[in-house]
Ligand SMILES: C=C(O[C@@H]1C=C(C(=O)O)C=C[C@H]1O)C(=O)O
């Protein structure tokens with residue numbers, strides 16, 4: 283078996299190099315196979331030395347985890363045409379690629395993973411220096427875990443000058459190192475962390491101003507966010523932060539994008555769009571209340587949320603926009619008439635799932651473009667709200683509240699909205715949290731809402747609120 287597999291990889295490399303000679307440009311070679319089980323966090327950690335600064339962790343709500351190490355292909359773009367540029371580049375890469383799968387499983391092979399910034403026009407600061415407006419990579423190594431089955435995809439960019447046997451033997455050596463068994467440090471708790479909520483008064487003033495603007499009819503909703511800074515006395519261990527998120531936030535998508543010296547990490551409940559063939563799944567998530575201490579209190583809080591006009595209003599604006607946008611691109615959409623409750627560890631939300639179907643060729647990125655930013659992250663009307671955010675927020679959002687995800691050569695894939703997140707650089711972390719401001723908002727309650735939304739990241743870093 284092993285011999286046949288190696289033979290196959292070598293054949294693919296030879297074919298890729300021949301193609302590269304013919305095209306006079308690099309060609310992507312992708313080979314994937316089933317392997318013995320390995321914990322995805324161990325794999326992520328094993329890549330720390332060789333692939334520091336270019337690792338990706340992604341685990342979805344359907345028990346699929348993908349870990350990417352290194353970049354066989356990378357595309358970065360700054361500016362407003364980012365969706366089109368990434369799409370164009372991807373088409374070109376895939377057209378030339380040599381792809382072989384031992385087993386035909388989604389989420390293996392040449393998977394393109396990455397994200398976008400919230401607003402390409404917002405001024406850039408040092409905070410997000412390693413995160414362009416669009417940044418996508420096909421990892422050199424992609425581990426895909428589905429339940430207890432594991433698949434390994436090897437992606438290599440080859441050119442006409444390469445020797446297939448040399449590459450093959452390098453890959454075999456690396457594979458052994460990356461698949462070594464290892465342990466993950468247990469999540470830290472009660473660490474001595476310095477936790478500082480930044481510019482609370484400025485934020486409250488901004489909320490007051492926005493409520494005034496809404497009452498004057500300048501807009502209907504704007505999502506305002508703020509940051510909390512966390513400092514530890516030693517470098518945060520990414521694998522243990524991910525483990526903590528994964529354990530506590532099991533109904534969320536847990537992710538990490540390591541770029542240069544920073545890693546954008548989080549556990550978001552919010553799917554932006556999933557595409558499988560002509561079928562699309564999206565959701566509206568807006569309107570928030572805390573979790574109860576007891577099952578009874580929790581249930582009561584959920585009922586309060588469901589019948590609260592302010593939260594229903596905040597939610598409805600998202601439903602209207604997403605239904606309109608999906609209605610325009612799909613032949614048919616299905617959505618329930620009233621919201622349900624979505625519970626995650628620290629908060630409950632109003633939630634309306636929407637399904638769409640189309641027989642036309644419709645790319646995932648074009649739907650991402652049509653949806654982003656939804657009024658769950660921007661506001662209503664979109665342009666007015668984005669201008670207000672640009673003008674009033676005192677920091678750069680970067681990839682916070684923006685689409686992150688993956689897609690494959692068939693154009694299938696999934697994007698989520700990167701909230702409940704933070705940017706970790708060594709022993710420092712900046713956490714992000716926002717909330718929808720509408721006419722009936724009370725600044726103090728909105729402040730508390732954003733405070734609980736910091737909790738998932740704060741606890742994963744080993745901290746908590748006093
Ligand atoms: C903006 C965030 O969350 C969004 C805002 C919500 C609200 O205001 O009720 C709820 C869910 C999210 O759509 C965040 O968590 O940072």
Ligand SMILES: [Mg+2]
Pocket residue numbers: 568569570596717718731
């Ligand atoms: Mg809210």
